């Protein structure tokens with residue numbers, strides 16, 4: 001009797017877990033199907049390559065111009081910029097917390113950095129829009145305080161907690177025997193950190209960076225507020241200091257204004273589909289950074 | 292220190308490489324070593340034996356100042372390397388650790404290629420590059436009796452080697468910085484008998500050019516490879532002398548008990 005109750009409980013727990021797993025997959029598939037359903041009609045207006053490589057996004061002109069290249073490049077600029085800022089900063093911060101800071105300071109710093117993750121993105125947007133943007137524009141003599149690199153900077157701040165926290169764990173998990181081995185060969189503390197500890201924590205640091213930037217790619221509100229929202233194709237390095245518009249910002253800004261079932265409407269879903277595919281690929285890479 | 296204690300500590304003839312004088316060592320309030328005075332001769336192998344926790348590893352770490360990695364560790368007394376106290380304020384620790392290399396209990400290769408492991412030290416201390424560095428790597432791997440096994444896969448990860456090969460790689464890594472003294476802390480305790488035999492052979496070869504101090508739990512190993520043996524107990528050195536004498540005719544009853552396996 002007892003045994004069969006235990007058996008039933010096992011069965012119940014197992015099926016609940018299995019159901020949760022299956023549901024998660026079903027939801028993802030449903031989202032994909034829903035996106036596909038609302039995106040597909042746009043292909044009666046334009047081919048996939050027209051959409052992806054078209055150089056002009058003027059959805060309200062007649063006929064609608066639905067070239068996504070400015071948006072895709074806008075996202076790319078903002079994301080690459082965020083990478084370039086966030087990875088060195090995050091790694092430096094992680095090294096400082098795990099290797100340089102005294103124990104007391106570490107115990108305060110790490111939770112503090114992790115708390116940054118709890119700040120809503122609209123607050124970052126506000127900060128960028130009202131304070132950092134105008135200040136940087138003043139400093140660099142830019143015509144406008146909303147530009148791609150500002151979006152990168154804000155996204156980098158948002159990615160930092162993840163990058164710092166996970167990299168710090170990875171660095172701390174490097175066995176002490178490796179450090180001793182290096183020190184005993186006459187290496188200084190700093191040489192040991194740079195040449196042995198950080199390389200040994202490499203895979204954790206890569207995973208941390210990918211996870212941190214996962215948030216950046218999908219981030220909407222901050223970017224919408226600080227990048228100026230001009231759907232123009234960014235040119236060269238100077239493009240970082242000019243307004244751009246990202247894919248996410250486009251969907252957020254235009255979905256409420258477009259008429260139902262117009263080509264514009266369907267094109268916005270196509271953007272969503274492109275984002276979905278990018279994010280999916282990105283996550284697959286984050287799971288196994290070596291592969 | 293009483294005279295009775297003194298008489299079981301041999302002062303070897305010939306050139307002395309490392310000598311400690313009244314060495315005390317503490318972890319916080321805990322005293323791990325008391326009054327250790329012992330002289331280790333050049334180009335010989337000195338074995339340190341004794342039960343677990345008696346301070347052998349702590350003693351070894353005093354000899355290249357690796358104890359300083361442990362925050363609460365503190366040393367009193369002198370350690371003379373070629374007659375100069377390494378605890379003087381003006382000692383260059385980097386130079387010291389180049390001269391006094393250390394092999395650890397468990398092989399600890401860096402997670403990089405075999406070549407980069409061996410080249411690690413030379414790259415730190417010199418500007419050697421290219422073929423000159425290749426030569427150092429080859430010479431060190433030959434010196435550690437590993438060259439034949441790895442010469443075709445120098446750029447593969449050191450982590451794929453067997454435990455015994457990894458330990459010889461760690462020895463090669465130390466040899467590459469051209470030390471004068473090799474400290475080995477139970478270098479074979481994680482290895483199988485075949486790998487252990489290779490390392491012992493290697494030590495006998497290395498003895499020609501290096502001063503070796505090895506901590507071992509294995510009494511047979513001590514008697515096979517060393518010329519001098521010191522017996523530690525509870526942080527003190529009880530007896531130090533020629534290996535044969537320590538194993539066949541120990542002066543102190545506690546040494547006798549230990550080498551005959553009656554305790555510890």
Ligand SMILES: Nc1ncnc2c1ncn2[C@@H]1O[C@H](COP(=O)(O)OP(=O)(O)O)[C@@H](O)[C@H]1O
Pocket residue numbers: 318321323341342343344345346347348349350361
């Ligand atoms: N890092 C440390 N902190 C505090 N105590 C230590 C530390 N390392 C060793 N000890 C203590 O010092 C004594 C000697 O240890 P050790 O030198 O490792 O002995 P052995 O190598 O002979 O086994 C032991 O009682 C051990 O607990």
Ligand SMILES: [Mg+2]
Pocket residue numbers: 347348349476
């Ligand atoms: Mg030990």
